[in-house]
Amino acid sequence: MTDPFDEATLSAIGELLAVGEQEGFAITLAPDAQGWTVGYMRGMGGGDLISGYDLEETAKAAMRPLLDLAARYAERRREREERERKGSEWADGEGPRDDVDAPPLGSLPSTQSLDVSFANLDATEFEEFIYDLLVTLGFRNVDWRKGTSKKSSPSDRGRDIVAQSLVTDVDGHTRFETWFVDAKHYERGVPPEALQGLMTWAESERPDVALVASSGFLSNAAKDWIENYRKNRAPAFRIRHWEKPELSRMLAVNRDLMARHDIIEAESMRTIAELRAAEQEFFDKVWYVRSLIHDEAIATGDKPPLDDKLRAQVDAARSAVIARYGEDEVGPWDDWDWGYVNGKLAAVRWMLGNEWDFLDT
Numbered sequence: 001m002t003d004p005f006d007e008a009t010l011s012a013i014g015e016l017l018a019v020g021e022q023e024g025f026a027i028t029l030a031p032d033a034q035g036w037t038v039g040y041m042r043g044m045g046g047g048d049l050i051s052g053y054d055l056e057e058t059a060k061a062a063m064r065p066l067l068d069l070a071a072r073y074a075e076r077r078r079e080r081e082e083r084e085r086k087g088s089e090w091a092d093g094e095g096p097r098d099d100v101d102a103p104p105l106g107s108l109p110s111t112q113s114l115d116v117s118f119a120n121l122d123a124t125e126f127e128e129f130i131y132d133l134l135v136t137l138g139f140r141n142v143d144w145r146k147g148t149s150k151k152s153s154p155s156d157r158g159r160d161i162v163a164q165s166l167v168t169d170v171d172g173h174t175r176f177e178t179w180f181v182d183a184k185h186y187e188r189g190v191p192p193e194a195l196q197g198l199m200t201w202a203e204s205e206r207p208d209v210a211l212v213a214s215s216g217f218l219s220n221a222a223k224d225w226i227e228n229y230r231k232n233r234a235p236a237f238r239i240r241h242w243e244k245p246e247l248s249r250m251l252a253v254n255r256d257l258m259a260r261h262d263i264i265e266a267e268s269m270r271t272i273a274e275l276r277a278a279e280q281e282f283f284d285k286v287w288y289v290r291s292l293i294h295d296e297a298i299a300t301g302d303k304p305p306l307d308d309k310l311r312a313q314v315d316a317a318r319s320a321v322i323a324r325y326g327e328d329e330v331g332p333w334d335d336w337d338w339g340y341v342n343g344k345l346a347a348v349r350w351m352l353g354n355e356w357d358f359l360d361t
Contacts, residue, residue: 015059016062019066023070024042025069026041026042034053035053036052036054038051049065114252118185119272119273120262120263120264121261123183130181131144133257140165141162144161161179163178164176177207179207182198189217189218190217190219194222198212199235203233208238210237215247251263275348279348283361288322289338291314
């Protein structure tokens with residue numbers, strides 16, 4: 001049996017996999033009607049790095065966005081470690097952290113309104129945001145119980161984060177309250193069954209508070225379930241839930257967290273997913289016209305003809321582009337429109353972190 005990939009392609013893939021392993025990312029290679037999509041997975045999240053029609057070139061081109069992604073993760077890790085260090089110093093009695101300007105928990109000003117979107121975050125990144133928020137709000141000994149880099153992590157045992165809140169009684173006595181925190185990043189309302197793990201472990205280990213932090217809302221069924229749980233079980237711990245409106249109010253006075261975690265105001269700007277979809281559209285259209293230009297060069301003898309296998313791949317890819325966008329939307333265009341489409345591709349890529357004028361296809 002012959003190897004379906006040549007040596008150069010295997011070498012490009014091997015180099016990409018090696019860098020991915022070094023930086024803590026699993027690399028995915030997915031074929032489709034238009035070629036290949038190179039993606040990544042890390043923790044419970046993942047996404048696409050780049051798409052292309054030739055696997056070797058696509059694997060090479062994926063190296064740059066992979067390294068950019070690794071650099072962003074490393075910067076977040078350094079920031080988190082620095083916040084942990086300062087939080088630990090405070091807990092050890094070395095004085096309050098003067099780098100955090102946060103109001104007391106529960107006294108956030110209602111006059112500051114903000115509607116945020118967590119669409120740019122995956123489940124793991126939302127957990128990291130909740131961790132960061134707790135540190136900013138003054139919680140101590142904050143422990144993110146993410147015990148594995150696998151996509152699903154059973155190691156948290158129903159609570160993603162354990163933290164302590166310093167409470168001062170009316171007589172001046174201070175004590176720590178332990179919070180179990182479960183972060184829920186759902187597109188729809190959080191269902192009742194998603195709460196059971198947190199409650200089970202709270203019953204077993206008896207924290208002071210069991211908190212569900214949701215990027216959206218708890219479903220009505222989940223809220224009814226909590227109310228029935230309180231009535232029927234009379235738990236020794238308090239049950240709290242922070243939904244999107246509560247998180248929005250907290251972010252209104254801690255806007256640095258928004259920039260740090262790619263959280264945006266709802267409907268104020270495009271999400272990363274929308275930008276990547278636009279990049280893919282203009283990539284397809286630019287490639288389509290460039291392939292036509294290449295055929296013209298073949299017809300005039302300026303370029304050698306394609307072999308039968310590559311010709312079949314190009315024809316199939318063109319047909320897929322036409323099917324996706326419509327024959328009237330893929331060119332060829334006059335010089336002005338051609339420049340306009342290239343400009344759109346460059347602008348979207350710039351917003352995604354590439355250099356200006358990056359128009360490789």
